[in-house]
Amino acid sequence: MKKEIWALVNAILLDRRLISLGFLLLALVFLDFLVLRSIVSELDILEHFLFGFVLSECVSKTADSMGLNKMVSRKVGWKDSRRADLLVRLFGFFLIGGVLWEFSERFVFPLFGFTADPFFSFPITLSNVDGAVDVAVGALGSVVAWYLKKRQ
Numbered sequence: 001m002k003k004e005i006w007a008l009v010n011a012i013l014l015d016r017r018l019i020s021l022g023f024l025l026l027a028l029v030f031l032d033f034l035v036l037r038s039i040v041s042e043l044d045i046l047e048h049f050l051f052g053f054v055l056s057e058c059v060s061k062t063a064d065s066m067g068l069n070k071m072v073s074r075k076v077g078w079k080d081s082r083r084a085d086l087l088v089r090l091f092g093f094f095l096i097g098g099v100l101w102e103f104s105e106r107f108v109f110p111l112f113g114f115t116a117d118p119f120f121s122f123p124i125t126l127s128n129v130d131g132a133v134d135v136a137v138g139a140l141g142s143v144v145a146w147y148l149k150k151r152q
Helices: 002-013 016-036 041-066 068-076 082-107 130-148
Strands: none
Touching: 016 041, 041 068, 041 082, 041 130, 068 082, 082 130
């Protein structure tokens, strides 16, 4: 079990593209909170796209190391695991990214003096659609990461 966990950690940490995009995402988030929010209010769209991309890659590497993609392919009856990889990436993003990011915006960001974007209020109007757009753009980042992955 320990060996598999370290293999997963090494696979993620040795992926230069993934680490570079992760640091770019962190830099954008910090710059956005410190300086850019008042100048470029819609920079968070890029942040959510990169978050979806990076999270999708991490979820995919984790699922591959556990054999989850092959198991899902076998259970559904698909011959290759590429479609299962997309399914696992999107499920992982919506579960982790959609819930974690949006709940942190709602409950953690106010602790630092930032107002939460309304996401869970109905009816959905132009003033509270930002959270739904954020999740959709993150899902698009997940799909782009899947599309750019080399065919196995």
